[in-house]
Amino acid sequence: MTFIDETHVPTRRSWVESAQGDGTDFPIQNLPYGVFRRGGSGEPRIGVAIGDAILDVRGAAEAGLIDGLGGALTGSTLNAFLAAGDGAWRTTRRAVATLLDAGTATLRDDATGRGRLLVAQADAEMLVPTAIGDYTDFYCSIHHATNVGSMFRPDNPLMPNYKHLPVGYHGRASSIVASGQPVRRPQGQTIAADADAPTFGPSRLLDYEMEMGFFTGPGNATGERIAMREASRHIFGMCIVNDWSARDVQKWEYQPLGPFNAKNFLTTISPWIVTLHALAPYRVAGPPRAADDPPLLEYLQPADDMGVDIVVEVLIASEAMRAAGQAPVRVSRGNFRDLYWTIAQMLAHHTSTGCPMRPGDLLASGTVSGPTEDARGCLLERTWRGQQPIDLPDGTQRKFLQDGDEVIMRAWCERSGAVRIGFGSCRGVVQPAG
Amino acid sequence: MTFIDETHVPTRRSWVESAQGDGTDFPIQNLPYGVFRRGGSGEPRIGVAIGDAILDVRGAAEAGLIDGLGGALTGSTLNAFLAAGDGAWRTTRRAVATLLDAGTATLRDDATGRGRLLVAQADAEMLVPTAIGDYTDFYCSIHHATNVGSMFRPDNPLMPNYKHLPVGYHGRASSIVASGQPVRRPQGQTIAADADAPTFGPSRLLDYEMEMGFFTGPGNATGERIAMREASRHIFGMCIVNDWSARDVQKWEYQPLGPFNAKNFLTTISPWIVTLHALAPYRVAGPPRAADDPPLLEYLQPADDMGVDIVVEVLIASEAMRAAGQAPVRVSRGNFRDLYWTIAQMLAHHTSTGCPMRPGDLLASGTVSGPTEDARGCLLERTWRGQQPIDLPDGTQRKFLQDGDEVIMRAWCERSGAVRIGFGSCRGVVQPAG
Numbered sequence: 001m002t003f004i005d006e007t008h009v010p011t012r013r014s015w016v017e018s019a020q021g022d023g024t025d026f027p028i029q030n031l032p033y034g035v036f037r038r039g040g041s042g043e044p045r046i047g048v049a050i051g052d053a054i055l056d057v058r059g060a061a062e063a064g065l066i067d068g069l070g071g072a073l074t075g076s077t078l079n080a081f082l083a084a085g086d087g088a089w090r091t092t093r094r095a096v097a098t099l100l101d102a103g104t105a106t107l108r109d110d111a112t113g114r115g116r117l118l119v120a121q122a123d124a125e126m127l128v129p130t131a132i133g134d135y136t137d138f139y140c141s142i143h144h145a146t147n148v149g150s151m152f153r154p155d156n157p158l159m160p161n162y163k164h165l166p167v168g169y170h171g172r173a174s175s176i177v178a179s180g181q182p183v184r185r186p187q188g189q190t191i192a193a194d195a196d197a198p199t200f201g202p203s204r205l206l207d208y209e210m211e212m213g214f215f216t217g218p219g220n221a222t223g224e225r226i227a228m229r230e231a232s233r234h235i236f237g238m239c240i241v242n243d244w245s246a247r248d249v250q251k252w253e254y255q256p257l258g259p260f261n262a263k264n265f266l267t268t269i270s271p272w273i274v275t276l277h278a279l280a281p282y283r284v285a286g287p288p289r290a291a292d293d294p295p296l297l298e299y300l301q302p303a304d305d306m307g308v309d310i311v312v313e314v315l316i317a318s319e320a321m322r323a324a325g326q327a328p329v330r331v332s333r334g335n336f337r338d339l340y341w342t343i344a345q346m347l348a349h350h351t352s353t354g355c356p357m358r359p360g361d362l363l364a365s366g367t368v369s370g371p372t373e374d375a376r377g378c379l380l381e382r383t384w385r386g387q388q389p390i391d392l393p394d395g396t397q398r399k400f401l402q403d404g405d406e407v408i409m410r411a412w413c414e415r416s417g418a419v420r421i422g423f424g425s426c427r428g429v430v431q432p433a434g
Numbered sequence: 435m436t437f438i439d440e441t442h443v444p445t446r447r448s449w450v451e452s453a454q455g456d457g458t459d460f461p462i463q464n465l466p467y468g469v470f471r472r473g474g475s476g477e478p479r480i481g482v483a484i485g486d487a488i489l490d491v492r493g494a495a496e497a498g499l500i501d502g503l504g505g506a507l508t509g510s511t512l513n514a515f516l517a518a519g520d521g522a523w524r525t526t527r528r529a530v531a532t533l534l535d536a537g538t539a540t541l542r543d544d545a546t547g548r549g550r551l552l553v554a555q556a557d558a559e560m561l562v563p564t565a566i567g568d569y570t571d572f573y574c575s576i577h578h579a580t581n582v583g584s585m586f587r588p589d590n591p592l593m594p595n596y597k598h599l600p601v602g603y604h605g606r607a608s609s610i611v612a613s614g615q616p617v618r619r620p621q622g623q624t625i626a627a628d629a630d631a632p633t634f635g636p637s638r639l640l641d642y643e644m645e646m647g648f649f650t651g652p653g654n655a656t657g658e659r660i661a662m663r664e665a666s667r668h669i670f671g672m673c674i675v676n677d678w679s680a681r682d683v684q685k686w687e688y689q690p691l692g693p694f695n696a697k698n699f700l701t702t703i704s705p706w707i708v709t710l711h712a713l714a715p716y717r718v719a720g721p722p723r724a725a726d727d728p729p730l731l732e733y734l735q736p737a738d739d740m741g742v743d744i745v746v747e748v749l750i751a752s753e754a755m756r757a758a759g760q761a762p763v764r765v766s767r768g769n770f771r772d773l774y775w776t777i778a779q780m781l782a783h784h785t786s787t788g789c790p791m792r793p794g795d796l797l798a799s800g801t802v803s804g805p806t807e808d809a810r811g812c813l814l815e816r817t818w819r820g821q822q823p824i825d826l827p828d829g830t831q832r833k834f835l836q837d838g839d840e841v842i843m844r845a846w847c848e849r850s851g852a853v854r855i856g857f858g859s860c861r862g863v864v865q866p867a868g
Contacts, residue, residue: 134608139691149690159689164632165623169691170604170698174568174790175656184657186787189599189731198598200731200786222609222700223618223868249787255593256583257573257603258692264604265787266656297623297634352634353620353683353699354868356608434657434788 007031007097008281010419014100015108016118018051025412025422026050028100031093032237032272032423033057033078036124044076044127047119048096049272049424054119055100063117065106066095078130078215078236078273083359085218086233093277126271128178129239130215130360135176135267136350137211137243137364138168142340144369147381163294166341166349168366171243172264176362178271179240183428185403186265188249202433203246205386206401210314210377210409211241212336213364214343215273219357226351229303231344232276234357238308238343240270240409240426241364247380247400269362270409270426281418282309286342299352306344310336310423312368312411314377319404320394328408329393332382334368334375336411403432441465441531442715444853448534449542450552452485459846459856460484462534465527466671466706466857467491467512470558478510478561481553482530483706483858488553489534497551499540500529512564512649512670512707517793519652520667527711560705562612564649564794569610569701570784571645571677571798572602576774578803581815597728600775600783602800605677606698610796612705613674617862619837620699622683636867637680639820640835644748644811644843645675646770647798648777649707653791660785663737665778666710668791672742672777674704674843674860675798681814681834703796704843704860715852716743720776733786740778744770744857746802746845748811753838754828762842763827766816768802768809770845837866 006012007029013020014028026032026049036047036054047054061068069088072080081088098104107113139145142162149157161167185206191198215236220226226234243263250262284307289296312335315328341349346363367377376382379400383389386399401407406429412422440446441463447454448462460466460483470481470488481488495502503522506514515522532538541547573579576596583591595601619640625632649670654660660668677697684696718741723730746769749762775783780797801811810816813834817823820833835841840863846856 134606161632161686161689165687167687167691168694170606170694172568172604172789173607174792174795177656182657184788187659188787189783197728198595198731200733203787222611223616225621246787252595253599253601254690254692255595256688256692257601258688258690260602260604261784261787261789264784264789294631297632299634349623350695350698353622353637353680353695354618355606355695355698358608361608 007093007277010417013102014050015102016051016053016100018053022420024051025424027419027421028097029419030274030278030421031096032274032278033129034271034273035077035127035129036119037127038119039123046073046078049121050100052121054121054124055096056117056119059117060099065099066092077360079360082130082215082217082236089236089275089277093275126178128176128269129271129273132173132176132360132362133358135171135173135362136168137171137366138166138341138346139366140166140339140341140346141367141369143338143371144367144377144381147369147376151385166346168346168350169258171267175264176267176269179268179426181268181428182431183244183266184431185433186246186249187433188246188261189252190248191252198252203248205247206430207245207247207379208314208401208407209243209245209367210312210332211243211364211367212238212310212312212411213241213269213362214238216357216361216363217359219359220351222356223354225354226347226357228299228301228344228348231306231347232304234347235276235343237273237275238279239273240411240423242268242407242409242426242428243364244268268426268428270424272424274421274423278421279308279413282413282415283307284309284337287338287340299348300345304344306342307337309415310411310413312336312377313409315408316392316398317406317408318392318394318396318402321392322406324394326393331390332374332376334370334377336368338370339365339368401430403430405430441527441711444851447536448484449536450485450487450534452487456854458485459858461853461855462531463853464708464712464855465530466708466712467563468705468707469511469561469563470553471561472553473557480507480512480515483555484534486555488555488558489530490551490553493551494533499533500526511794513794516564516649516651516670523670523709523711527709560612562610562703563705563707566607566610566794566796567792569605569607569796570602571605571800572600572775572780573800574600574773574775574780575801575803577772577805578801578811578815581803581810585819600780602780602784603692605701609698610701610703613702613860615702615862616865617678617700618865619867620680621867622680622695623686624682625686632686637682639681640864641679641681641813642748642835642841643677643679643801644746644766645677645798645801646672646744646746646845647675647703647796648672650791650795650797651793653793654785656790657788659788660781660791662735662778662782665740665781666738668781669710669777671707671709672713673707674845674857676702676841676843676860676862677798678702702860702862704858706858708855708857712855713742713847716847716849717741718743718771721772721774733782734779740776741771743849744845744847746770746811747843749842750826750832751840751842752826752828752830752836755826756840758828760827765824766808766810768804768811770802772804773799773802835864837864839864
């Protein structure tokens with residue numbers, strides 16, 4: 001529990017009223033970073049979520065209320081701040097926590113300053129928080145890998161490498177958008193089960209994947225590695241990732257080089273980065289390895305508690321449900337701690353050949369599925385390739401996503417003795433193919 | 435042959451003496467763009483190669499000799515110029531060609547101006563010319579795919595999708611370096627043929643892949659596509675790509691999601707981007723499809739001649755050879771026109787699901803192998819997994835690369851009636867594992 005400091009005191013309170021109680025994802029113990037724009041226009045600014053508001057961090061730095069770190073907090077992305085490293089992250093976290101603390105009069109008693117530096121989240125447009133240099137997607141849920149594998153290779157669902165290394169592949173950084181952006185159903189090349197030749201048209205098997213991602217800090221030079229014991233200093237924080245997937249495109253294209261067009265049309269992330277410091281009370285040991293699991297190679301041996309206890313949840317609301325005022329229906333609930341590999345192992349493995357990480361890169365976990373049916377994090381698994389459709393309150397069923405469906409992902413941490421913190425949500429509505 | 439214009443007149447000459455004759459890759463008919471730094475220091479500047487010199491394009495723009503395009507030619511990367519699009523590319527090409535033409539006195543007769551704006555290539559450090567947002571690698575040589583496939587699946591070397599779409603995967607942008615950077619042998623997880631468990635250590639099967647890449651121009655918005663007939667307006671130019679590969683890492687890791695750590699430790703590119711305009715005399719029809727090949731789907735139907743006749747060559751010089759003053763030995767020679775898919779088809783397919791291209795993205799072809807043994811563009815194929823080692827003049831043999839080996843790739847275009855143009859070289863020396 002390296003990162004516990006005074007920012008985690010459960011009785012600590014903010015003068016921001018909406019940051020109190022269990023109803024918010026963003027109490028003073030959280031303080032996630034994002035990049036926002038006021039009223040859908042204006043320039044991108046770094047902010048910190050507090051209750052239903054955003055502290056304009058750039059404004060606070062320019063007003064001299066916190067250290068602007070030589071420009072690292074006044075740019076239009078978080079990259080420079082992530083490059084500044086763990087010391088800067090700690091300093092700024094303490095400064096922001098102090099500024100927002102109920103005991104600090106500076107802004108609490110300054111209505112003009114509050115009006116200038118606190119922005120209602122409802123009035124802000126959230127952007128992708130870093131210029132993502134590279135995006136990587138892993139495959140770290142053994143439940144997901146086993147489920148998907150067993151559909152295609154019933155006798156041999158897990159590849160021989162699965163328990164030896166965190167399998168991953170490179171994704172497409174240019175197609176990452178922030179929560180709320182429309183999700184146009186992709187067109188693509190697919191082949192029907194008994195057809196001789198493929199056709200090109202709208203994907204018919206559009207799916208989501210509930211994942212968690214993490215952003216890298218300072219990073220490593222080409223040819224260098226990040227060791228397990230250093231990993232936490234190179235991980236700034238986490239967000240929700242929806243790795244939209246066209247299953248019919250994927251099935252036809254993916255051999256022998258892996259998923260490509262089936263994934264690169266869009267990836268949606270939640271806009272707030274919950275820092276590893278905020279997650280400190282929820283860090284747990286990595287997943288226990290079974291007695292018959294192979295031993296880990298040394299470069300993947302845990303040096304610290306790098307599992308994270310995060311509840312993850314997927315909800316769907318069809319267009320008809322939204323029109324009728326019906327609440328979204330929960331499709332699954334799982335936990336990030338059930339992954340077979342930790343974020344430290346993902347980072348150590350990724351850099352083991354010397355691959356350079358740059359500040360602001362995004363690494364995602366792969367679908368977070370748990371051991372039970374209701375913990376399966378994508379429709380491919382949840383409906384078992386459509387064989388077990390989900391009933392929606394509007395009287396329709398879902399095998400895969402239909403136009404008009406809204407997918408809502410949520411994630412949060414809670415345990416007794418600590419204050420609940422959340423990630424906000426990651427949303428997208430499916431639009432018809434263009 | 436859309437792009438033929440007055441810049442291609444074979445009798446045209448430059449007042450730069452080293453740009454004359456067959457000995458140079460960079461006559462006035464070429465004019466490739468790059469980013470350089472004087473004497474290994476100073477700020478990165480856009481330049482154009484001419485003979486054995488570089489025209490300082492930023493300096494020329496600041497001196498008012500060419501239009502700076504509102505800053506697009508005075509930045510430290512080519513991204514803004516690539517975003518400016520085909521009209522700007524034509525205008526600048528004509529302006530640079532005019533400035534360097536033997537008939538233009540402006541610099542020809544101004545020794546001071548020449549001294550300021552012409553930099554010897556020998557005195558410059560070449561950099562990666564764009565900030566590469568995303569890097570994609572294809573698998574477009576049917577000879578390469580058939581050779582590699584037959585090693586692992588003798589009865590079924592080509593996947594069913596191969597003749598229907600250009601197979602590709604996402605690569606790692608952060609590990610792309612310019613020619614000349616050292617190539618540290620990666621460490622990685624591998625498994626011996628009869629072992630029960632993998633080990634971690636230096637790769638023993640380090641290979642190169644001779645590829646050609648292209649840089650994108652303006653690009654497309656998320657959810658939009660680039661049609662075949664528009665492709666050439668979105669392709670700025672080409673370079674040589676060496677996709678260094680750790681074959682033992684690749685074999686163990688690549689299923690089911692494709693190559694990852696086996697490739698992301700380093701990719702070397704030649705620093706000069708030869709424009710599609712310069713390549714116009716060498717554009718040819720795409721590869722003929724055999725009578726029994728399946729018909730192309732409409733979105734991949736050729737709209738223009740998008741094959742390119744480029745000779746590609748790989749040479750190796752071991753450390754001992756270099757010490758003894760022995761010339762590098764040629765390992766293979768092939769031609770880019772032998773690919774099964776064109777660069778237009780790669781771009782149209784990549785964007786067919788709506789994946790956004792940004793200016794300066796890099797797309798590579800995959801290994802360029804031809805139908806004959808001596809046209810195989812990587813050692814895996816060339817030595818047939820080491821079964822047919824290559825004899826070097828220093829008395830040693832190569833199955834895969836050894837420490838100290840320098841790999842030199844060259845590419846050029848020549849035909850009667852046109853002036854030979856070249857890509858320069860793409861080089862790297864293998865360093866021991868760190």
